Amino acid sequence: MSQNTVTRAVVIGHGHYLPERVVENEAFTQTLDTSDEWIKSRSGIERRHFAAEGEMTSHLAIKAARAALETAGVGADTLDAIIVATSTPDLTFPSVATMVQDGIDAGGAFAFDVQAVCAGFVYALGNASALIAAGQARRVMVIGAETFSRIMDWTDRSTCVLFGDGAGAIILDAQSGNGTSDDRGVLSVDLHSDGKLRDLLYVDGGVGTTGTAGYLRMQGNQVFRHAVEKLADTANTALSRAGLGAGDVDWVVPHQANIRIIQGTAKKLGLSMDNVIVTVQDHGNTSAASIPLALSVGAADGRIKKGDLIVTEAIGGGLAWGAVVLRW
Template sequence: MTGEYRSALVGTGCQLPGRVFTNDEFVATIDTSDEWIRTRTGIRERRFALPSETASSLGIEAARKALENCQLTGNDLDLIICATVTPDMMTPATACLLQSALKCRHIPSFDLTAACTGFLYGMSVADQFIRTGTCRNVLVVGTEILSRAIDFSDRNSCILFGDGAGAVILQATKEPNRGIRSVNLFADGERQRFIQVPGMATITQPGEQPIKYLQMNGREVFKFAVQRMVELIHHANEEAAKLGTHISMLIPHQVNQRIIDAALESTGFPADRVMVNLDRYGNTSAASVPIALDEAIREGRAKKGDTVLLVAFGGGLTWGSSVVTL
């Protein structure tokens, strides 16, 4: 391929696990209630993976839906990027499992880890491959099985998370006002202890308790998320104006209704132009934004020609945004 290419979003898909886990089901193991969870988070229920479901199995189904949505097959793909913090295995990469299941050619396939911002990092990497002319069709998947990484005795964190997968197909286009218009990515490793998920190779320092499950400093994460979301919205509005467009819809990381409300109050962004589904799915980390994006498109809330703002923030600490014209 030659010439000036951009990355158009031509297909989306998502897959949610079969088990619905309501707030009331936590009452048997921790001191909480449906009202306590709803008023503090906005979450009513979430999906947990069945024993047979994995990050790869959910990702495969989301990818198949995204391919079908744009009438492509695995054979049309040139690259697969999978964002996850809960892979099936340390190796092979979950992306390689997707490559096999989708019957792709021997295309490059790799995982990317940036926690809840992982999907936006993945979209940015895919965009570079397309803009340089290396790839024409790229699959980007965010998939998580967080239910296997949380401490169900910690009422401050276990109530927040759920499982799921979302996928998009990015395709090379020469249309000047379509596709990914801008990307902004950040990280602050100085505050990495605010959110941590251990792995098989995680070591314990002398005098410290071993980390067995996801650990999170909720108070600090809340302040960080509101601050960064406000900054990203302001910056995106300025970018959109320079591009001669406006933000039709905000699709944020689905983490906590209070965080979203605080950011909207500070920025003045209209609540009726925000896609929220955290009440049904909770925080699905890297899968959060693509699931919400897919639902917004399927429900007709985001249509072809609309410019949407994708925003995420999470462990690392990482945060980022992308302005995309559908």
Template sequence: MTIRAIIAGCGGYLPERVVTNDGLAEAFGIETSDAWIRERTGIGQRHIAAPGETASGMGAAAARRALERAGLPGAAVDLVVVATATPDSAFPSTAVRIQAAIGSTSGFAFDVGAACTGFVYALGVADAMIRTGQARCALVIGTEVFSRILDWTDRGTCVLFGDGAGAVVLVAEEGRGDASDRGILSTHLHSDGRFGDILHVDGGAGSTGGIGLLRMAGKEVFRHAVTKLAAVVDEALAANGLAQSDVRWLIPHQANARIIDAMGKKLGLPKERVVVTVDRHANTSAASIPLALAEAAGKGLIERGDLMVLEGIGGGLTWGAALARF
């Protein structure tokens, strides 16, 4: 028998404050228009963290909701992996702060830094640790406060991002060892540091302050996104002997509506089988995939046994995909 990491629960958290495209001028002095942003990105609004909100606080809120849906107490968790580019501090990790907040006193916790691909990376790490018996119950969290590292004078980047957190609970279960199993079937991770400068922060960063602002060469990132995401999804399907027609849901990183639409068409999926939150959440970096998953699962859209593709690309460049059966 094969040990699989089963998705037992999903949860999300979004800050209360919502800033629409039209509200950007009033909130931050951004000279832009709703039509200009929607046409290029599909974004209509974003959530912005309150002054006292941090990556750990939002991540803990998402984690509690995921645990509640899994029917598990925080004490059952023996691994916490947090994907974030906006940690509370250089150390201790955001993960250990969340570990304490949920009441987990055993096991271990650490952060993963892979920008917008961070959740897929964290999922891969947690899956590997469950498969090898180092953990039995893992929390995988993406949490970001990107509003603190944006250059609010740069219209080309600041309109793209929002704040939020998403979490999944993984538990170890026995499977048959083939593609019919529930849980994480495989993860496929890549990076190419030659392109690190096309999406980066020009200094340190932290959700409680910090120095450094996000810089992005948007056209270059877009060009890499379409080709690399298509290739890694094909890689994941081939590794499991599956075809595009087997995929029930695409849960992509929510960076840009055009990229999401292109990937849906690549898989031959109707629009109703592609989970889209970018219009309401904007790009929440490592939090975007678990937030989208939590929303779809919370609405009862994803049914037990449905095959899902989770994929994303981010600064590094990093990119990756995961195949999972709900």
């Protein structure tokens, strides 16, 4: 069979940043009717990081961006675009991405934000890959960064114990592939949303309603019910589009929302938890930052190696969900 040369978006660098302040589960027992065991058994979370006063989403994103440039061994002046996935921007506008562009001195890059809540990084990665495939950009930095601690209702024990702050970044480079599943880079993308389910996970404030940032509200049981089925389906669809199956996967790098969702999705895919990168115990749910954080941690500790096949999937408010298959 003849092979056609295609342009792939290949990962050449990764980095992450977590705020210095670490909050163990025990800290919540002072003000809420909860316990370390209750939080761990329901979510798998043991601790999370919270941004310091005055430390904003852009600050976390800039530090993750610098780390990614370092591992890639490239300068910020070589970037054509910067995409930041976030639901907790510093300001209504301008975008966090423009603040990152200034912060790392990437004067030649256009910059914009993507907002798909916890699915934001998957959406941003899909868009970055499309920009590269279309020839619109040759080198794109994709960042997930959040300060969800700023939209927590600290009296709601069902939500405030679940979330954390952090940022992760990758750099994608346009490289030639043969058009087969053996290529390095993004191999397939599958994205979905259903606005009818928006009341399952939302923030009760905004520019056009209350004029305030608002607080996160979630129907946890309903989100859980949708999550496992939709995540397994989108992962299988993305794999199928790449001409691959679950048996070809080296690593699942899922959105780190809840250990039970992660376990349930792996089981539905027929994969062992030995093939899953799990960071939820240390980071909590960092929304759009959770996948790039987990990718960077997995690559930094040597688990994720060049040539490994990765499927990454996420679901968040919207509802919005999707998966990306890529070869590291």
